[in-house]
Amino acid sequence: MSNALFAGVDVGSLSTDVVLIDSAGATRAEVVFPTGINGAEAAQKAYDLALEQGGISRDQIKAVIATGYGRAAVAFASGKTTEISCHGVGAHHLFPDTGTVIDIGGQDSKVIQVDGRGRMLDFSMNDKCAAGTGRFLEVMAAQLEMNLNELSDPRHVSGESVQISSTCTVFAESEVISLLAKHTPREQIINGLQRSIVNRIWSMVISIGIQGEITITGGVAKNKGLVTVLEEKLGMHLNVPDNPQTVGALGAAHIAQRGFKDE
Amino acid sequence: MIPNRSEYLKQQALQGQKIMGVLPALYPKELLWAFDILPAEIWDPPGDIVKANRHLQTTICPIVKQSLEFILTEPGIVNAGYLFPHTCDSLQNLGSQVKDMIGVPVPVYTFYNPKGNFNKATRAYYGDILNEFLQVLADVHGPPDIEKLRAACELGLKIDGRRIELQQARMTDRLSLNSQQYFQLIRAAEFMQPVDYLYLLNQVEIQDEPLKSHAIRFLISGILPPNDMTLSFLDDLGIGIVAEDLLAGSRRIPIATLDPPADPIEYLTDRFFLLPPCSTKAGSLDHRQQYLKKLASDSKAQAVLFNIVKFCEPELFDHRSLVKSLKNEGLPVLSLETELLPGLSGQTQTRIEAIVEMMGDEVLA
């Protein structure tokens, strides 16, 4: 059954990610697409792009697992699984010694404990607000008039830092405004913001505990400054995938493969 | 089958029934019944919070906010006063605010339940406050009729007995109610006449043989059950709430039935000290841990769901240790925070589905 391919579709609040794998588990296509206002449409488009990228026809795909907050809207999926399970499985495939996964996306952050097979043992997830998520950083980047790449520069976290006392996006934003008005150097503010998110994540991590290697997934893993501060705080090296945004979709594709029974 | 709360109470008020608005949670209902007063409990009245916010801090739990909103906009049902049991500091403060600052056209009563680890002295204290409360009511409603009080206790005893039977039946899959129906039944105790309520409880059929067991068995702990949308989501996923440790539920029912009351005050005192452990009584945490573990094992629960009211100090105080000790027993634990709003967020759905996935290979496959 070597021709069989499997798809994972992760409809997140900001990005819709698709990964196609073959029966040996090798990635054949990988797409990151903005979710926008219509998750169902984004899923379809991202899926079409992935098929095109891999030169794959639709009937080669034997199973599709949808995940992410928009998982229920993926009409062509054969099943759905939460992004919590999917990030666990995906991270395990990339780094088999992973025991703890930290997924920081646009609106959610999660800490997931997995066993030696990538199966979830426990998890913790942020509450409704955007504190400690990618959205928080986006709001702050806009306030600081810079893009995410600039904000993520690890050089900003090496020097002095201001204390951002609020983790709430709305309050932290007004703190940033008043710091800017006082001519506080931008790098100090950025440093403070990164540390404030890390504190938030750290409290989720300790609430369920660390085991094994830690792998960080989700778009915020691209934020090198934040990864640096988090490594410092945890006193551990973090595994950072080449494409952290597609780890959930990768996990979904593997779950699709696992669940597929060859007729 | 279960009447609508506000319709029922309106009807009662129209018939000239004396109705007292009672805040959560532990108070001697039987004393009120003996004076022909119907307690109408105020937990989570629906509606927007507009007026109450003026009087309260933002970090006060939504039960307190919603109750105050209800009191400030009360539709003329409560005619015999308000009763504030000392459940937590927030409710106690609300009681004093309503009495001294806000002012309402009916009397405001307080009832100071004992807290901490119970001993002989707390028992004596509880007897005293029961007698005091009896006197306070007598001052307004005339001298107590001891036979009536005894009859009220007997009625309460029957209700307790039936509730215990139903809890047992729920744990052993012998009730055909889904979670939503079950909690509606439990919560009808908050406003119905005891005779009507007992009749309702007796209508519920207990099967002789267990029905098909739920795919997944949960024990729930907290102040209130989740809202209807969340309950039906759980039902749809095949999750059965087979046991509950809720302040609005089993924490108000003694762990065993008592003998018929000879002396009503003695009986009510015995009853109070037979209630299950509860965060609002500030007892030993160890006792709560043991109690929850036993409840989980008796009901064969496979996971524990904490439904935490936002900013609820008593519950949050115990929460972390309870989670830890249950997890140590190998029980998956899910904690949801509620602001008592209707609806079901995507995040809550994800959390619930994730714990189901965590519990089963077959679900993940």
Ligand SMILES: Nc1ncnc2c1ncn2[C@@H]1O[C@H](COP(=O)(O)OP(=O)(O)OP(=O)(O)O)[C@@H](O)[C@H]1O
């Ligand atoms: N190049 C980058 N540098 C720094 N941060 C980035 C970069 N690209 C994306 N991010 C961060 O990643 C976040 C989005 O992550 P991701 O795509 O994993 O979210 P999502 O899966 O759509 O959201 P969720 O899982 O919460 O529903 C953005 O909010 C942003 O903060």
Ligand code: SF4
């Ligand atoms: S929910 Fe908690 S804080 Fe609020 S009234 Fe009840 S016991 Fe008090």
Ligand SMILES: [Mg+2]
């Ligand atoms: Mg995501």
